[in-house]
Amino acid sequence: MSRIVMKFGGTSVADLDRIRNVAARVKREVEAGNEVAVVVSAMAGVTNQLVAWCQGLSPLHDAREYDAVVATGEQVTTGLLSIALQETGVEARSWQGWQIPIRTDNAHGKARIAGIEGAELIRRMQAGQVAVVSGFQGIGPDGRVTTLGRGGSDTSAVALAAALHADRCDIYTDVDGVYTTDPRIVPQARKLTQVTFEEMLELAGVGAKVLQVRSVGLAMRENLPLRVLSAFEDKPGTDIVAELSGDQMERNLIAGIAADRNEARITLTGVPDKPGTVAQVISPIAEAGIQVDMIVHAATPDTGVSDLTFTVPRASLAQSMAVIEQRKGEIGYEGLVHDDSVAKVSIVGVGIRSNPQLAAQMFEVLAERQINLLAVSTSEIKVSALIAEQELDLAVRVLHTAFGLDAAKESEGAAA
């Protein structure tokens, strides 16, 4: 017997038939002897309608009233799913953020969970009652409803699972797991059986949009296993775990290839080569709320000047350029160039930590295909290369093949 939290997003509860489908899945877990809490989002489309109403009345609407309005979407789903469960003979009741309570800070519209009182829910789950909980919402210090921001239901589910001392948190979604790369780029992409929290954070952070990054970080801190699986099909998903299990140690050293087109490059040439130059350039950009990613600082020997290249999100390019131009006198650079047709390809895997040759292998594979590296950055479990955007798909494909990630073809799979 396990205690599990199941989370269903908006498309999984979009209409009464899909709510019945969710009830059937919950019933199966209950009949397997598990204690179950379910976290649900608003029915697809409902939140957008509620947001549109708020916008229609005032573009600068009060975030507290916005929260009171949009939190109703989840409340409706909890009541309907409870009714659907009761109809199939499963005892259930709905819980809103203020009833549990799920306490948050006062940052309406983007609140953070401060604490969840799990005792009463645990008591009822032990007595066989399914707790159907509104995701995405809580109650602030002043007794008003708060919301966690779009996509916050994943975080609600993980935080609730931690508070309930659950054995696992299952995230049901419209994809059926975490893949080695974007299947739209590489049709041979394979679903991973297991992936570590760290790998998932790197894969999510650079483009795999399966789970909210915040919820993965929380699960890692709480050491709470996650499972991503399809809400619509009965097939195995992907387990997200602290350490790969014994039978997974033979998995590829590389978990996946991440592709990110949301990159723009800025280069300052002829920058005085003295201590503090990098900070002088980067700090004002960071202070403007712009996330600087890769940074390359290359001094030309014996000239006293250097080139500084860095990347920012493409949408922040114009603002970043303005910040730099404002400080031209202060920084003292000669040239300023930018390029918004760059992209980032990364190999991600816990194997990188103990296998430094993996980075070299990546560069060799790209070099063989004449793909030029504009910048490189490495971390414990990730190596990223900045390349021309038109070479991104090719880079992902050749790396996917080179690191042994391609799925066996149908015929080979049948023969194996």
Added chain:
Amino acid sequence: MSRIVMKFGGTSVADLDRIRNVAARVKREVEAGNEVAVVVSAMAGVTNQLVAWCQGLSPLHDAREYDAVVATGEQVTTGLLSIALQETGVEARSWQGWQIPIRTDNAHGKARIAGIEGAELIRRMQAGQVAVVSGFQGIGPDGRVTTLGRGGSDTSAVALAAALHADRCDIYTDVDGVYTTDPRIVPQARKLTQVTFEEMLELAGVGAKVLQVRSVGLAMRENLPLRVLSAFEDKPGTDIVAELSGDQMERNLIAGIAADRNEARITLTGVPDKPGTVAQVISPIAEAGIQVDMIVHAATPDTGVSDLTFTVPRASLAQSMAVIEQRKGEIGYEGLVHDDSVAKVSIVGVGIRSNPQLAAQMFEVLAERQINLLAVSTSEIKVSALIAEQELDLAVRVLHTAFGLDAAKESEGAAA
């Protein structure tokens, strides 16, 4: 300066434009120096959608989950109206039943208000903040959301006004006041300037569907003046008061004529004329939850038998007949006849109390038109006659004229 509660029903908040219209009306009261609380219903159509979803999942859905679902309709309106008010520069915040709290009993789907804590709202209203309160809902003893049943928002408004020690409760609706009779029957029907609680109860109880009867009874007990007025047009409404004011004492003795088609008549003939017979017939019908209205028990002298006639709501006729037929041996009647083409016409007015000739006048007017009286009942401020349904419209018209209720014609009004 007054403290007032304003109540707006579903059609008055049906879309963003109408919500803006409500905000403008509230702003006007605030600018007139009043402390204001607003009670709102769900946007028209929203509650029906929510109910349909519950029904779609289970015809016998749990009333507690039904309440959790349908209560969201009002929550949305409170948030949106608060945003609309803030947009016009009026300070406002939304309040749900559980936040105030509005405590109710545990009768989910048809709960009764047990108490409202008004202190915090009064404090904020005194500081200039408008309280925008969800009608129709509260919180039960177990911390779950309850609803008061359809139409309960009127009751919410009156109960809140009492708890806030308001000077007045204004009910904005899609009719513009209380009329002397149904204008569809008598085009000359006039809007009343004032009507007493008792008159309103009798008018509402017999067909005038302006206000929920329960809310009028509550206002009478709390001695809280009500005002019914149009949400869409700027014109005077009808004040509902404990006693007519001095300038209204010249009003007609009769406030209005009520028409009720929802009547069916049952007659038992040859019933033994002994004490307890009436109770023997009526009690089992009342026990079946059916409201018995008029009762006529006429003994034929020196025969030892009598005829017993009574009326029930038309929808309960078949069930009432079955109850009587089951008890034929016990009661010992000879014949049993029924008639569902009867109707009830009533004159209502505080003047009836001190003017017994008004009843006689009513009977004469009906007799002049050859309208046969099948039964008669009288109360302190009402005289009702049961007549054939096809004579109802004629009866209402002639009584309306005879008691001086017809509005002056346009031309006469202009000349006056």
